[in-house]
Amino acid sequence: MRIASVGCDRQGFPALLRFLETFPEYRMDVTAVPCLGTVHESMMLHILEDGYQLLLLAGCPLDSCFNQKGSEFAFRKAQRVNALLTEAGIPKRVACAFVTADKIGEIKRVLESIVSGQKGEEP
Amino acid sequence: MIVGERKPVTEIIDNLKGYRKVLVLACGTCVTVCMSGGEKEAQELASLLRLKGFQAQAQTVERQCEKEFNLQLQTGICACEAVVSLACGIGVQVLADCFPRVPVFPGLNTTFMGAPVEQGIWEERCSGCGECLVHLFGNVCPITRCAKSLLNGPCGGSRGGKCEVKPERDCAWQLIYDRMKSQGKLESLLEVQPPKNWSFSRYGGQRKMIREDVKL
Numbered sequence: 001m002r003i004a005s006v007g008c009d010r011q012g013f014p015a016l017l018r019f020l021e022t023f024p025e026y027r028m029d030v031t032a033v034p035c036l037g038t039v040h041e042s043m044m045l046h047i048l049e050d051g052y053q054l055l056l057l058a059g060c061p062l063d064s065c066f067n068q069k070g071s072e073f074a075f076r077k078a079q080r081v082n083a084l085l086t087e088a089g090i091p092k093r094v095a096c097a098f099v100t101a102d103k104i105g106e107i108k109r110v111l112e113s114i115v116s117g118q119k120g121e122e123p
Numbered sequence: 124m125i126v127g128e129r130k131p132v133t134e135i136i137d138n139l140k141g142y143r144k145v146l147v148l149a150c151g152t153c154v155t156v157c158m159s160g161g162e163k164e165a166q167e168l169a170s171l172l173r174l175k176g177f178q179a180q181a182q183t184v185e186r187q188c189e190k191e192f193n194l195q196l197q198t199g200i201c202a203c204e205a206v207v208s209l210a211c212g213i214g215v216q217v218l219a220d221c222f223p224r225v226p227v228f229p230g231l232n233t234t235f236m237g238a239p240v241e242q243g244i245w246e247e248r249c250s251g252c253g254e255c256l257v258h259l260f261g262n263v264c265p266i267t268r269c270a271k272s273l274l275n276g277p278c279g280g281s282r283g284g285k286c287e288v289k290p291e292r293d294c295a296w297q298l299i300y301d302r303m304k305s306q307g308k309l310e311s312l313l314e315v316q317p318p319k320n321w322s323f324s325r326y327g328g329q330r331k332m333i334r335e336d337v338k339l
Contacts (some may be wrong), residue, residue, distance in 0.1 A: 040163075042167055045166075045170035045174070048170075048174065049173055059214070084167065088174070088175060088252055090174050105325045
């Protein structure tokens with residue numbers, strides 16, 4: 001499964017880098033953004049169009065987002081994109097992991113739940 | 124503004140069977156404001172169509188309901204096999220009139236003329252009856268907002284200021300009463316309104332307006 005990931009500068013991106021160091025068996029392309037709230041629906045769909053099966057959004061924990069609502073906005077947009085993908089019968093997904101640089105187990109849990117066919121987008 | 128709702132993606136894809144090169148055309152006015160047919164939604168739909176194997180592009184026209192705005196599409200539209208218009212029903216028809224050889228499919232269901240009441244919620248405000256009487260009712264249109272379109276209301280069925288037909292909806296006559304009371308004009312509601320002249324409404328078929336003073 002080809003996986004792309006986008007992480008916020010504050011928490012998500014450092015967590016993704018640390019996750020890939022800790023679990024080298026996972027491979028994914030990683031991009032950093034200033035805040036996860038800046039990742040809009042079209043951008044998510046464009047990334048999926050590039051051949052990725054899964055887009056993982058990694059951001060600050062919902063209750064301590066550096067930009068207050070960035071992670072929440074990203075989560076709601078991901079839900080909307082997933083609804084569109086389901087409606088169109090496209091088996092690609094956007095998942096969210098709300099992490100800190102020390103809490104990378106959440107990324108593994110989300111990825112495993114997606115791989116095992118469970119919904120991984122719930123925070 | 125005109126409020127529309129995107130058709131189910133499956134319906135749009137079904138309509139496009141047999142076509143490959145598709146132009147998804149957004150409209151930059153009403154349907155952009157109601158977040159159903161603007162540039163953002165067109166790009167999303169084009170992405171979904173590409174993921175489904177179509178060669179889809181998205182483009183925006185400022186107002187699809189005016190042919191002058193559509194003429195800029197001349198080159199782009201000829202390169203595609205079909206167009207999905209995310210404009211209201213007016214825009215779809217004007218676009219098809221401009222390019223009669225290109226199949227144009229509606230991507231929205233045009234729902235009503237309304238207003239945003241809060242983020243994500245739109246409500247119908249006007250039925251386009253052709254003879255506006257809202258000033259008699261505290262600028263709350265009973266034709267549109269009363270389930271029974273009563274000009275001499277209320278019907279007596281409302282409970283707690285809510286409509287008996289749809290209890291989640293405000294009773295229009297309660298709103299009218301409250302507004303007239305706040306303006307000190309309650310007694311004017313005692314005046315019996317004559318039957319409405321429906322000849323200006325759309326029941327006689329398509330309507331047309333001609334203004335000699337602005338014709339060229």
